[in-house]
Amino acid sequence: MNNKTINWGIIGLGNIANNFAIDLLTIEGANLYAVASRNQEKANAFASKYNANVAYDSYEALVKDDNIDAVYIATPHALHKENTLLCLENGIAVLCEKPFAMNAEEVEQMIAKSKDKKVLLMEALWTYFLPHYQFVLNELKNETYGKLIKLEADFGFHRAFDDSSRLFNKSLGGGSLLDIGIYPIFGALSTLGIPKNIEASATYFKNGVDSSCDMVFEYDNNTKAYLKSTLLEDTPTHAIFYCEKGTLKINTQFHCPSTVTVTSNGKEKLIDFNYKTIGYNYEVIHFNELLRQGKTESNIMTFQFSQRLIKILDDVRNIINLHY
Incomplete structure (x- = not known):
């Protein structure tokens, strides 16, 4: 194989x-x-x-x-x-x-x-598989700039309501949370783990699909993640990791191939990962290797991680009373 x-x-x-x-x-x-x-x-x-x-x-x-x-x-x-x-x-x-x-x-x-x-x-x-995101994960794991103390991540774009579109169709899982809110939540889970407390509020379109969701995840040592998804406005779509001795900022469209700005000791450094593709090839290459090796589960996107991610999404939905 x-x-x-x-x-x-x-x-x-x-x-x-x-x-x-x-x-x-x-x-x-x-x-x-x-x-x-x-x-x-x-x-x-x-x-x-x-x-x-x-x-x-x-x-x-x-x-x-x-x-x-x-x-x-x-x-x-x-x-x-x-x-x-x-x-x-x-x-x-x-x-x-x-x-x-x-x-x-x-x-x-x-x-x-x-x-x-x-x-x-x-x-x-x-x-999870994009080089810029793996870079940030490694910097945080190694505590290059000290411990992570706060995360801010958003994902928002404006779309006029259209009940014929999948994005606004509740029966298909439409709305901001499942479609794009999953990315800020992923950012928190992959760097800070499972929150000990979740606060969340949402706004809705006339058909009951969530139009925006604001979340605060609380962890030990007063560490917090401030997360947002919205279909009502264009937002920066950044992920900013505030550490004790510096900041790692994944720039616009953090979930896609992007750049990272590192700020430390009053100096800024922009890191460009020179992407040549849209970015889907990285997960496919990983998947192909797993298949060739006869594996039945990824060592990066594990079953446990997917289970925890969907559990958090379920918890947020329960808090904001979003039911499908």
Whole structure:
């Protein structure tokens, strides 16, 4: 398996699937073999655009194709569990977009199926694998600038309300929290761990989908994380880690390929990671290696991390009375 080309399938062919496919084409030892949509014309167009071998008009047909080694699931949140279980049941490794599922109970079912079938499963939270984010994690772990004492992270953009859009569709898990609030929460969990207390408040669109969410996570030693997601305004979308002896700031669009500004001793240094891709290739390369090695769980995006992440999302939803 060491040099095996990994044949990929993609289920759900929206915007994020396009970005994934673009980066997949840059990876040695990876091939976009098949794509699937409920609409054959859409599947054909996507396959033609990215040179996929086969285009299917159903997810069920794709998972029956013995040539496929792994599937990237890019369907709406509410379909993640169903689509993941379908793939795992057919022995196909799964890289499933974030949020992993709608709630902790669904995530537990997915992980249980992965373990039962001994098939690789990983949540596709691409930020974890980006070099700039790994750099920040290492600096914080090594306490290069002392202990982390405060985090500020936001993610916001303005979208006019449109009840025909997935983003505003409650039945599909729409709203700011699950769609983009997961990134600031991820930032807190990956650096500060599980909060001992959560405060949260939200605003809503007329159909009950959350339009914004403000959160404060409290930890020991009075350490706090101030987090925000919103669909009402464009925000800086920074992640700023305040340490005892300096500050690490991931600049605009912190969840994407970005730069890092380090401030210490009154001096600023900008670190550019010279990204050449959209950024999805990093998680795919990791996933491909896991698959070649016969692994069934990532050592970076572990099951435990995904379980903790969805548990925090559930806790915030309960506090703000957001129910799907």
